[in-house]
Amino acid sequence: MAESQKRIGLIGLSAKGSWATKAHLPYFQRTDLYKITALQNSSKSSAEAAAKEYKLDGVATYDDPSSIASDPNVDIVAVSVNVPQHYDLVRPALEAGKDVFCEWPLARNLSDAEELVKLAKAKGVRTSVGLQARQNPSILKAKEIVDSGKIGKVLGTTMYGHGGIFGPTVPEGFLYALPIEAGANLLTIPFGHALDALCYVLGEVKDIAATLVNHRPELELITNDFKPTGKKVSKTAHDYVSMTGILVNGGGIVDVTYAPAFSRDNHDFHWVINGTEGTLILDGAKMGGHVQIMQPTIKLATDDSVEDLVVDKAADPSFNVGKAWDAWAGVGLDKGYTETTWDVALIRHKMIDAIYRSAESGKRENYL
Template identity: 70%
Template sequence: MPKESDQMPDQKRIGIIGLSAQGSWASISHLPYLQQTNLYKITALQNSTEASAKAAAQKYSLTNVTTFNDASQIAHSSDVDIIAVSVNVPEHYKLAKPALEAGKDVFVEWPLARNLAEAEELVRLAKEMGVKTMVGLQARQNPSVLKAKEIVQSGKLGKILVTTMYGHGAIFGPTVNEGFLYALPVEAGANLLTVPFGHAVDALCFVLGEIEDISATLANLTPELDVISKDGKLAGKTSKTAHDHISITGQLLNGGGIVNVTYAGGVSRTKRDFVWEIVGTEGTLILEGPSNGGHVQMYQPTLKLAKSDLQELEQIKVEETTGFSYNVGRAWDAWANVGLNRGHTVTTFEDALLRHKMIDAIYRSAKNGTRECYV
């Protein structure tokens, strides 16, 4: 929550697309924050049907909200200043576009769109309309990531020589839940590369800077998955074209340090779902996540420092996150110009476009066996 010393802007009215009474990312991340802040007020909901929007309003005790079943209707509502799009990735473009065309400020979850072309179109439209934008790359708000950035910028590690990151993305293990079948085609843009890897590598670039001369290997090593139904039973098999293993190498653009990032599907049998080392001439920083911690935008890694003259790792104390709404809430704070003096930043559509360009470069490198640059 904002401190009393922070400048308090006028309350902004938010229309949410994708808040479900059955539970959704919006209900466990955005809603807990928005219901206890004075910076924003939820004034409208839009789902695939108006009945489901009304059910969500009732379940979460949202009074005096207008409900819609069409993106153009909520986009043109006079009761809404900001449209928040929190739905499955394939729907981002078609739901964000009417809001931009209506001149609304727009938030969209990461990835911004299914592919680079759609992301470029949304960025172009936002510029034309002169609206504010934000994308859900909330790992940048993670206190451990912010502290890592502070330590690197302080020079405590010296010149950065190499950084290695390894993670498991939880998705695309040997099974897939029925509700996630939409993500299996690589064209859907909601996969291991774009989501868990995308969030993690964005955190890496936020801390260390962008990467040049990327060489990538992508693999779909488990193209056939067991489908798990909503009641937890085996419901047959299905195939996928999205990749379940990713490896990239490159060099930091601002100093030449070597970068290695590898992500695998599923979870780690050894409970090492996220390990990130930043090695400098004067010290090494180690971030380690809990089980399922490969989603650094959701889970908080521990932070330890190894100095050349110390035998034991020094545990670095950082503020502890409180649920999935913590990082999301700090992003909303920053958009309202609150908390900027504590390192929180606004990640815009243009920032997201750079990450989409990186992902596109990874696809090209893996396909053609080339080194690719995106900056």
């Protein structure tokens, strides 16, 4: 192993498939910057099965977060599991003084996120959060165009997406997300990723007014392979989200709405940025409005022409995630890829908390 190569203790790699399998593992298998040296799952046998399935010879396997956190052959603990488990898995790593990557959302709520960020700063460790839409080539291109002044002053922006979740049915594997307290819902995940992309391109938002609705408080339960069970389950998380506000930088109007499930017209994401000199249009097909995963097309429209902009292709979910890992190692910074620390995560948690407050009070709220 190269002297500069960082050793990863990965939590959440499943032999049966998981987000870590799709997004993190392919990157780690092709990079020389990092090496997986340890795995932790809910049981040691599960971790061993993952090591065998993916031919991760020689890795240590664990069934509890304290053990992987104390492994001297682990430099970075990477947490890639369901949101409600983040706090309990991240905290031991911080207490052990390890650098930590954690998926977005960082925690179930603002209070837990604040506690984790405070502890990370006290321990002096490096942190990264999975807001990888910032590495999406189309998002980077949009930021480049806006920053260049080609579209002039931003007058306003409208974003509409389908979150892919919380339609009329829910698979058994997603039951954990139904209580609003879990912090894993339409607002926090697809909407949250999209908001972060918007703020990365255009800057933060003030004077937020939000409406949240739970149209389907009861869903049909299906198996993970989409077969009906004949059972119904209750949901308290919202399934329709709408927010308006004003850009802190320049006063442009912001309007973002996310709907549940998928579109009926094969059109799950549409984002328009309207300026005095031009307009950017980002479009996504039927992949759900998860801009951290899917790659929208991007066009620049002026009074004289409409131009399809050429960007790198994000071939699979590991592309954006991999660029985020590269950036943490200092690679690709000259191409616009950036570190996304927990300071960013905390700002986004505060923004989401402001949305909740506005929806409850009916008043405009701020988070900066």
